[in-house]
Amino acid sequence: MSVSVAACAAAVLVTGMAAPASAYSKGRTTQLGVAECATDINERGTIVLRTSLYRDGRTQPLPGGLTSASLINNRGHVVGAVDGQTAVWNGTETVLLTPVDPEDAYVFVNAINERGDVVGTSSQLGGASRAFLRTREGVVTVLSAPGVTAGANGLNDRGQVVGYVFEDGVQVAVRWNRDGSMTRLAPLAAGAGALADDINDNGQVVGYSYDASGSGRMHAVRWTRADRVESLDPVGTAIAGAVDVNKYGRVVGSLALDGATQQGFVRDSSGPTRVVPLSQAGRVEVLTAVNDYGQAVGCSFGDFDESAVVWRS
Structure with a gap:
């Protein structure tokens, strides 16, 4: 389970009519009554909101002095920030993270695994960025090559990391393997940009890829364990991106069908992609984890408000 800052690129708000009823998934999308987006959920049912946790129908304060949050694992470790500085609550103490290079201005953590290792991006203001892995013991490894703009978005319990690097101006989806080697993940069309957002313990990777039409259309994609890429878009999709995949291969993200508003989607290891019903007519909604x-959890947007949502099948 992970949610990535880069995943927000797949959450381009698109408004319009609701998707056709025939495209809807089973299940129900419910607003939690909290005016904050939900960014993560663990197996205990604890949901991460921007400034609190939510479980069993009530909000709970963030642990360890965190002032904001984005991620949680099953051990209750929480990734967030303390007054704007990225931090991790490891169950015992809050650890403040600093950029991995003296020239960098800020650091983001985009994923945490069950061990408590984290991955993310350390970056200069308007300049180069570096993908990194930080173990729960505090050992930091820069995954990307020197001088290469890159970011790490997803991490599994086997130590595999996914993200992106820029090569000749093109964003390339990649996987860093446990031995430190890097594998490029093919886009839908040669030379098209792509990004990997998450990886499960079975080696399935999800993210997005552009096509070769020149339209700049973004597709939700899945890479198999054999690194084959496939589009998850149903027929008539205008834009889509996948952001998270669980151990059983259930993928979530958001899409907009032609002429329809942006909504969450679910795709299981087999079967079609299903559009998640809106929690309320006229909303724009995305799933994040x-x-x-x-x-699954995510966010519902109105004209002037936002609300956390949960989808249950």
């Missing part, structure tokens, strides 16, 4: 029980 899914746990191993198949429950």
Whole structure:
């Protein structure tokens, strides 16, 4: 389970009519009554909001002095920030993270695994960025090559990391393997940009890829364990991106069908991609994370408000 800052690129708000009823998934999308987006959910059902946790119908304060949050694992470790500085609550103490290079101005953590290792991006202001892995013991490894703009977005319990690098001006989806080597993940069309957002313990990777039409259309994609890429878009999709995949292969993200508003979607290891019903007509909604029980969370946007949502099949 992970949610990535880069995943927000797949959450381009698109408004319009609701998707056709025939495209809807089973299940129900419910607003939690909290005016904050939900960014992660663990197997215990604890949901991460921007400034609190939510469980069993009530909000709870963030642990360890965190002032904001984005990620949680099953051990209750929480990734967030303290007054704007990226931090991790490891169950005992809050550890403040600093950029991995003296020239960098800020650092983002985009994923945490069950061990407590984290990955993310350390970056200069308007300049180069570096993908990194930080173990729970505090050992930091820069994954990307010197001088290469890159970011790490997803991490599994086997130590595999996914993200992107820029090569000749093109964003390339990649996987860093446990031995430190890097594998390029093919886009839908040769030379098209792509990004990997998450990887599960079975080696399935999800993210997005552009096509070769020149339209700049973004597709939700999945890479198999054999690194074959496939589009997850149903027929008539205008834009889509996948952001999370659980251990059973359930993928979540968001899409907009032609002429329709942006909504969450679910795709299981087999079967079609299903559009998630809106929690309320006229909203724009995205899913950001899914746990191993198949429950997904995300955000619902109105004209002037936002609300956390949960989808249950």
